[in-house]
């Protein structure tokens with residue numbers, strides 16, 4: 274029997290399609306371990322509380338041994354009270370033909386009050402993951418409105434891109450996903466992201482020795498970067514189960530650590546590493562230990578990589594300028 278004290282996990286947009294995959298996996302111990310009880314604190318807008326109640330009924334019907342309690346609210350000051358983890362999912366998804374950045378006007382305003390509420394009532398050690406798009410700049414908005422928390426506590430999800438990049442490479446090389454290590458998603462969770470194979474290995478051998486350079490530069494990068502749009506085109510709805518799975522991976526690795534000698538990609542505040550403007554929430558290669566992440570330093574950067582890394586940083590700078598004009602960040 275477990276003796277650990279429950280931790281509090283907030284999920285926003287909990288009645289949405291990502292929420293419907295995510296909550297059950299958190300409650301079953303996939304995110305924080307099979308010995309860690311959780312209290313779910315679920316935030317929705319008022320008209321969605323009835324649907325959320327249905328999801329809560331289903332959660333209870335699973336009789337998850339690790340699910341200690343469930344709180345629901347339409348008030349972030351209630352949902353974020355004392356939370357140790359916050360997964361900010363609630364936001365409008367894009368439709369076919371839109372870029373994620375087109376959602377800034379509709380979604381940016383959600384993250385200012387949520388940042389303020391986290392600042393006021395969350396655990397001082399809260400770990401925040403922003404999933405709602407455009408995720409990097411929404412994370413920046415939340416962070417800038419939570420001045421009493423450490424900037425490093427706010428992260429954005431590029432793990433879905435990271436997982437897509439692994440899967441595409443596995444398919445191309447005919448090797449299992451478990452044989453692929455150390456690729457990086459640099460930059461924005463958008464079509465300017467840079468899935469970088471220059472340090473990646475397949476079965477311990479350089480990935481770029483095992484694929485054609487032309488395929489890498491002219492097919493692979495755009496397939497990974499535009500996968501979200503391909504899912505919307507096929508499903509008529511944006512990715513949900515895979516997004517939830519990536520959120521689980523992101524939080525699990527941050528909380529419990531990355532395997533020795535391996536890194537993952539997280540959207541985190543730039544400290545100026547690799548010449549990326551300080552403060553942007555940018556995808557970097559990171560290792561995690563004891564609940565902290567660190568940027569992998571000293572990787573060589575080719576001219577090809579430099580161009581791609583700067584282009585996605587430029588897009589994030591423009592998004593920051595846009596939300597500054599909207600008064601959402603300083």
Ligand SMILES: NC(=O)c1ccc[n+]([C@@H]2O[C@H](COP(=O)([O-])OP(=O)(O)OC[C@H]3O[C@@H](n4cnc5c(N)ncnc54)[C@H](O)[C@@H]3O)[C@@H](O)[C@H]2O)c1
Pocket residue numbers: 285286287288289290291292316317318321362363364365366367383403404405406407408430431433434462511512513516
């Ligand atoms: N970063 C990524 O890799 C990634 C991947 C997939 C989807 N997304 C994004 O995640 C977001 C959610 O996607 P979804 O498919 O679950 O959408 P959805 O429309 O199914 O669900 C969103 C939910 O958020 C709720 N919501 C809206 N405003 C809210 C607020 N202020 N507070 C709390 N809840 C609020 C809505 O009522 C709805 O139930 C979208 O912005 C989508 O683009 C990001």
Ligand SMILES: O=C(O)C[C@H](O)C(=O)O
Pocket residue numbers: 366367373406433500501502504505511512516
């Ligand atoms: O593409 C989208 O708009 C949804 C999500 O960000 C994704 O990458 O699947």
